[in-house]
Structure formats: structure tokens, C-alpha cells
Amino acid sequence: MSADGYTLIIGDKNFSSWSLRPWLAMKHCGIPFAEEHIRLRQPESRAAILRHSPSGKVPALKTNGLVVFDSLAILEFLAERHPEHRMWPRDPEIRALARSISAEMHSGFVSLRNDMPMDLLACLPNPPIGEDLDRDIRRILAIWRETRARYGAGGPFLFGAFSNVDAMYAPVATRFRTYGVELSAFGDDGKAAAYAETILTLPEMAAWTAGAEEEIRARLSA
Numbered sequence: 001m002s003a004d005g006y007t008l009i010i011g012d013k014n015f016s017s018w019s020l021r022p023w024l025a026m027k028h029c030g031i032p033f034a035e036e037h038i039r040l041r042q043p044e045s046r047a048a049i050l051r052h053s054p055s056g057k058v059p060a061l062k063t064n065g066l067v068v069f070d071s072l073a074i075l076e077f078l079a080e081r082h083p084e085h086r087m088w089p090r091d092p093e094i095r096a097l098a099r100s101i102s103a104e105m106h107s108g109f110v111s112l113r114n115d116m117p118m119d120l121l122a123c124l125p126n127p128p129i130g131e132d133l134d135r136d137i138r139r140i141l142a143i144w145r146e147t148r149a150r151y152g153a154g155g156p157f158l159f160g161a162f163s164n165v166d167a168m169y170a171p172v173a174t175r176f177r178t179y180g181v182e183l184s185a186f187g188d189d190g191k192a193a194a195y196a197e198t199i200l201t202l203p204e205m206a207a208w209t210a211g212a213e214e215e216i217r218a219r220l221s222a
Contacts, residue, residue, distance in 0.1 A: 005063045005064050006026070006031070006032070006033035006034065006061060006062070006063050007033060007034045007035070007036055007061070007062040007063070008022060008023060008026065008033050008034070008035045008036070008059055008060075008061050008062075008074075009035075009036050009038060009049070009052045009053065009058055009059055009060040009061075009062065010023060010035055010036070010037055010038070010058055010059050011037070011038055011039070011040040011058040011059070012037075012039060012040050012041075012212070013037075013120065013208055013209075013211045013212035013215055014118075014119065014120045014121055014212040014215065014216065015040060015041070015117070015118055015119065015120070016040060016058060016059075016118070017118040017171035017174075018058065018059060018071045019058050019059045019071075020118075020167075020170060020171050020208060021059075021071040021074075021075065021167045021168055021170065021171065022059055022061065022071055022074040022075055022078070022167065023035070023059070023208065024167045024170050024202075024204050024205070024208065025075055025078065025087065025164055025167040026078065027204040027207065028162050028167075028202065028204050029078075029082065029085040029087065029162075030085075031078065031082060031085070033061075036052075037215070038052075038058060052067065053067055053069040054067070054069070055069045055070065057069065057070075059071060059074060060074075061074045061077065061078075071106070071168075072102060072103070072106045072168070075087065075102075075164040075167060075168070076164075079164060086161065086163070087163055087164045088163055088164055089151070089159045089163060094151060094159065097147075098158075098159055098163060098164070098165045101143055101147065101158075101165050101168075102164060102165045102168045104143075105165075105168045105169055105172075106168065108136075109136045109139075109140065109172075110132075110136075111130070111132035111133040111135075111136045112133060112136040112137065112140070112172070112175065115127045115128075115130075115133050116133075116175045116178070116179050116181075117175075118171050118174060118175055118178070119178050120174050120178065120209060120212050121209070121212055121213065121216065122178050123178065123180065124178055124179050124180075125179070125180070126179050126180060126181065127179065134186070137181065137183075137186045138186050138187060140169070140192075141183060141186055141187060141188050142187075143158075143169075144158065144169070144191065144192040144195045144196075145188065145189070145191045145192050147159065147165075148191055148195055149191070156195070156198045157195075157198065158195070166199065169199070170199050170205070172196075173195075173196040173199040173200050174200065176196055177196070177200060183196070
């Protein structure tokens with residue numbers, strides 16, 4: 001466990017989009033933590049997770065006897081615990097919008113999740129783009145484009161500086177890369193693609209990707 005008392009329980013870095021979200025936020029903000037990995041999609045996976053979290057799902061953040069489970073709950077907890085990192089925008093109305101956009105990612109975009117599951121290291125063909133998936137992609141691009149235009153003057157992220165909302169949408173950027181989605185075909189004028197590139201080229205994303213590669217190598221050599 002880290003000096004701050006945090007241990008983050010995560011799944012496979014190649015597949016676990018929900019694990020990536022708090023991991024990325026904590027790394028980017030410099031919040032120290034230990035990480036514990038549980039391999040997913042195995043007969044014993046759920047039992048292993050249940051030893052840490054009552055939800056039976058990853059991620060979970062453990063600290064001083066407390067278990068915070070669910071990605072968005074972890075991000076909210078960390079924002080309260082570490083106000084110095086400004087993990088949400090400071091302005092109350094802008095913060096409310098950032099939370100709304102994050103909650104939409106948390107509960108929505110079912111077609112995107114089902115048709116383009118996270119497979120970080122793969123290069124896969126586009127799935128058939130039905131009406132629901134098309135709507136999901138266009139809505140995400142609209143969020144990125146409009147938020148950057150209105151609030152992004154202070155930096156390269158959705159609200160200028162990095163915040164929890166960027167952590168929430170980071171796995172979507174990896175999905176667009178994995179499936180070779182040409183964002184201009186869905187109305188992007190280049191701003192959404194530039195934002196996705198900003199996320200994908202973060203040093204923390206490079207570290208997460210290296211971790212995914214190491215997990216694969218370890219399994220192949222076992």
C-alpha cells in the first residue's frame with residue numbers, strides 16, 4: 001500500500017476500460033498508490049475480485065479499511081480528498097457540466113461499449129455501423145468538440161486543464177484507434193481527433209500501454 005494508504009485493484013490493462021479511468025487520473029495528478037492486478041475473464045476472476053470489493057467488479061480503491069468501488073465513485077472520492085489537484089473544474093456551473101458529461105459516459109453509449117469493446121493493443125476492422133452506434137459516436141464527438149470550443153482555452157483537455165472528465169473519456173480514444181474509426185466521417189472538423197491524440201500521447205497512457213504489453217508477454221512465457 002502507498003504512503004497515502006491507497007491500493008487500486010484493477011483488471012487487465014488490455015481490456016479493462018473502467019480500471020484505466022481512475023488509474024489515469026491518479027497517475028496524471030501524482031497521487032501515489034499501489035496497484036493490484038486481477039486477471040479478468042477467468043473462472044476464478046469474480047471470486048478474486050470479491051475478496052476486495054463487494055460489487056465483484058473492478059476497479060476498487062482501498063484505503064484505511066474503506067473500499068470505494070466503481071470508477072466514477074473513486075474519481076469523486078479522490079476529488080474530495082485531494083482538492084489541491086482540482087480534479088473537477090473550479091467554477092460550480094462548469095463543474096456541474098463536467099459531472100454531467102462524465103455521468104453520461106458512465107451510464108450511456110451502450111452500443112459503443114458492445115460493438116467496440118476496449119482491446120488496447122489490437123488493430124481491428126470497423127464493426128457494422130448501425131443507427132445506435134452512429135448516434136453514440138456522433139454524440140461523443142459533439143461533446144469533445146463543443147466542450148473544447150467553449151471551455152478548452154486554458155489547455156489541451158476538455159476543460160482546459162486535465163480533469164476527471166478526461167479520465168472518463170480516455171478509453172473511448174483508445175477504441176477509436178483500435179477500430180480505425182475515421183472521425184471525419186462522423187462530422188468531426190479535426191478538433192475531436194486532435195483531442196483524442198492528446199489523450200493517446202499522454203505519458204501515463206504510454207505507461208498503461210506498456211503495462212498491457214508486459215501482461216501479455218508474461219502470459220506467453222508462463
